[in-house]
Amino acid sequence: MKRILVTGAGGQIGSWLVPRLRELYGAPDVMATDLKVLSGEVIEAGPFQVLDATDAVAVGEAVAVHKADTVYHLAAILSATGERDPRAAWKVNMSSLEAVLEVARERRCAVFTPSSIGVFGPDTPKNPTPQDTVMRPATMYGITKVAGELLCDYYHRRFGVDTRGVRFPGLISYGAPPGGGTTDWAVDIFYQAVKRGTYTCFLGPDTQLDMMYMPDAVDALVEIMEADPDRLVHRNAFNVTAMQLTPEGLTAEIRKHLPDFSIAYEIDPVRQAIAESWPDRIDDSAAREEWDWSPSFDASAMTADMLHHLSSE
Numbered sequence: 001m002k003r004i005l006v007t008g009a010g011g012q013i014g015s016w017l018v019p020r021l022r023e024l025y026g027a028p029d030v031m032a033t034d035l036k037v038l039s040g041e042v043i044e045a046g047p048f049q050v051l052d053a054t055d056a057v058a059v060g061e062a063v064a065v066h067k068a069d070t071v072y073h074l075a076a077i078l079s080a081t082g083e084r085d086p087r088a089a090w091k092v093n094m095s096s097l098e099a100v101l102e103v104a105r106e107r108r109c110a111v112f113t114p115s116s117i118g119v120f121g122p123d124t125p126k127n128p129t130p131q132d133t134v135m136r137p138a139t140m141y142g143i144t145k146v147a148g149e150l151l152c153d154y155y156h157r158r159f160g161v162d163t164r165g166v167r168f169p170g171l172i173s174y175g176a177p178p179g180g181g182t183t184d185w186a187v188d189i190f191y192q193a194v195k196r197g198t199y200t201c202f203l204g205p206d207t208q209l210d211m212m213y214m215p216d217a218v219d220a221l222v223e224i225m226e227a228d229p230d231r232l233v234h235r236n237a238f239n240v241t242a243m244q245l246t247p248e249g250l251t252a253e254i255r256k257h258l259p260d261f262s263i264a265y266e267i268d269p270v271r272q273a274i275a276e277s278w279p280d281r282i283d284d285s286a287a288r289e290e291w292d293w294s295p296s297f298d299a300s301a302m303t304a305d306m307l308h309h310l311s312s313e
Helices: 014-025 056-066 079-084 086-107 140-159 182-195 214-226 247-255 269-276 285-291 299-312
Strands: 004-007 030-034 048-050 070-073 110-112 166-168 170-172 198-201 209-213 243-245 262-265
Touching (some): 004 014, 004 056, 014 214, 030 056, 070 214, 110 214, 166 214, 170 214, 182 198, 182 209, 182 269, 182 299, 209 214, 209 299, 243 247, 243 299, 247 299
Parallel strands (some): 004 030, 004 070, 170 209, 198 262
16 A cells, blocks of 8 residues: 655646545545645645655655655746746755655655656757657756756665656646646646637747646556556656647647637747757657556547536636
């Protein structure tokens, strides 16, 4: 029986992951934590604790009290937010990961840490981007994710910590508002389509990026941590993807359901530059071969489901 602690439980991923983990492993065995008090299902349906994930002592105490054997470490500052305050991004992302890994070393916990397509940079092959390739990112967020992958691999090789991760593409969900990422246009476009019937995008119409619907992302988190370790050639971290989207292409999908939907463009040079430094399409064959990764949602199915849920709210 797993005993799980989740950092950053109130974020875009955590707000989906915590209910799923409680469904699978039992609500009392999944401790949700965040820097601030949360509301709703995350704290009402199971144990919750306010926790600063950069505080190694506090992390250690939380793991000990909960008797956790697995940590899903989700707390982080994302790409666009990180460019506004790079020093804060480095401090939060790296200090929190170091704290979690040290606690995991001492208490023999398994650790999941999400990485990102942000690890790739302008020198990386863009279509397709291989599992093992050049990683020289152009953002502080990407730099922390590359460093995080290396640090997790180090703790696995040097100390035997069971570290695992995936490189998420842009994540689309209706469970939490956009959180400061370059791919957030693909979330906000649905909210604005339902609410206003129009959307102003900060990326150009033909900017292509890998994306994934949140139910598939949660499946990936659970599946990689349940995977047979003897099959894993890679650990930190696997390329995963589900679809490739452009603002123009996603607009066409939305118009199949909302024919009057319109889009305009006011390009943000910072986020456009970030997006252009990332892959057009990543190769996730290693994840498919080593732990049977397979997404369930394509662009059409995801669009229909997003609009259904947002229209029902």
